[in-house]
Amino acid sequence: MNIPYSTITDWVSNTCQLITPLYQSLLKEAMDSAYLHVDETPIQVLDKDKQGQTHRGYYWVYHNSLKDLVFFEYQLGRGREGPADMLKDFKGHIQTDGYSGYNFLNKEKDITLFHCWAHARRKFYDALKNDEARATYALEQIQLLYNLERNAREASLEADEVLSLRQREAVPVLTALHEWMKLAYMEVTSKSAIGKALAYGIKLWNGLTAYTTDGKLNIDNNKVENAIRPVALGRKNYLFAGSHEAAQRSAMLYSLLGTCKLNDINSFAWMKDVLERIAMHPINQISQLLPHNWTHKA
Structure with a gap:
């Protein structure tokens, strides 16, 4: 019909x-x-x-x-x-x-x-051709954060246990990454792909790290x-x-x-x-x- x-x-x-x-x-x-x-x-x-x-x-x-x-x-x-x-x-x-x-x-x-680590990670991935060494290092550190999240899911941890894990293991990684990003930004041009990736993360840092304050929150969107x-x-x-x-x-x-x-x-x-x-x-x-x-x- x-x-x-x-x-x-x-x-x-x-x-x-x-x-x-x-x-x-x-x-x-x-x-x-x-x-x-x-x-x-x-x-x-x-x-x-x-x-x-x-x-x-x-x-x-x-x-x-x-x-x-x-x-x-x-x-x-x-x-x-x-x-x-x-x-x-x-x-x-x-x-x-x-x-x-x-x-x-x-x-x-x-x-x-608060904000999304997947978007921050994507910008470093896009910067690989521009500055492979710095982009790779950032991606490796971000992967450590995601590994923790995967482990928490596989272990079926409760929200309070996830919070404890993040405070114990994710926060030190984030603190070191933040310091590295601020130093690296001073060594690159702001308009380069790596410069934009670093600037994005530094600008939104408080929002990117807020997920570590509550076990119910997700690392990304x-x-x-x-x-x-x-x-x-x-x-x-x-x-x-x-x-x-x-x-x-x-x-x-x-x-x-x-x-x-x-x-x-x-x-x-x-x-x-x-x-x-x-x-x-x-x-x-x-x-x-x-x-x-x-x-x-x-």
């Missing part, structure tokens, strides 16, 4: 309207945490006011790694307005990359902003970056969203299906069951249908 594109679009739109209460419930549960990973990624969107070109919008992504939940929100831009509104009542730790758009969080008394990967794959297939409304509907689906993935839930089985039940489900118990709370009923 040849089904008109407009009909399929209406089906998706109507489905998203039906599950909007679930999306809103997921937002509440995802934000009910003292620790979030935050990142953003672009999406091209058709805009009726921009003839012949697309608008560059952004998905802002909030990952609750303590509960394995992910929430996508579409915003027209990359400015602070989106996260400022989303995080206005948040209290706790926020982990991000080094993007300056998050710096406003440093002014919030109840928020501790890879959890939220992994959640964003389907968007990168999608960009290669659908190229753009048909409207700003469509981009937000996609954010809704990325959130709910992404949370299915994080909780090893069959997304098709979950969606089919929920769509058959949600119209009759009590709105004050809507959270029961969220992927991580879902119990399949034959």
Whole structure:
């Protein structure tokens, strides 16, 4: 059967309207945490006011790694307005990359902003061709930190045990690395790749080392970056969203299906069951249908 594109679009739109209460419930549960990973990624969107070109919008992504939940929100831009509104009542730790758009969080008394070692490591990797000796040394020291994290995971250590391990073994490595970086920076040109890598680490040092103060925190922001990967794959297939409304509907689906993935839930089985039940489900118990709370009923 040849089904008109407009009909399929209406089906998706109507489905998203039906599950909007679930999306809103997921937002509440995802934000009910003292620790979030935050990142953003672009999406091209058709805009009726921009003839012949697309608008560059952004998905802002909030990952609750303590509960394995992910929430996508579409915003027209990359400015602070989106996260400022989303995080206005948040209290706790926020982990991000080094993007300056998050710096406003440093002014919030109840928020501790800290950063990601994967981004710092990537910059030294990119500097290998520029200064192999210094870049290699930095990468070796960073690998020591990651080895500790792997050992902690393999040993299934509790948060207090992870904290003790980091204080005992990671902090000395970090202290020595910081001193080396400051000395090395004075020996290189600031515009070189190695100079930029060193400057990045030195500038964000307090944020890069904050993970050692709490065993529940992660060394990097890879959890939220992994959640964003389907968007990168999608960009290669659908190229753009048909409207700003469509981009937000996609954010809704990325959130709910992404949370299915994080909780090893069959997304098709979950969606089919929920769509058959949600119209009759009590709105004050809507959270029961969220992927991580879902119990399949034959």
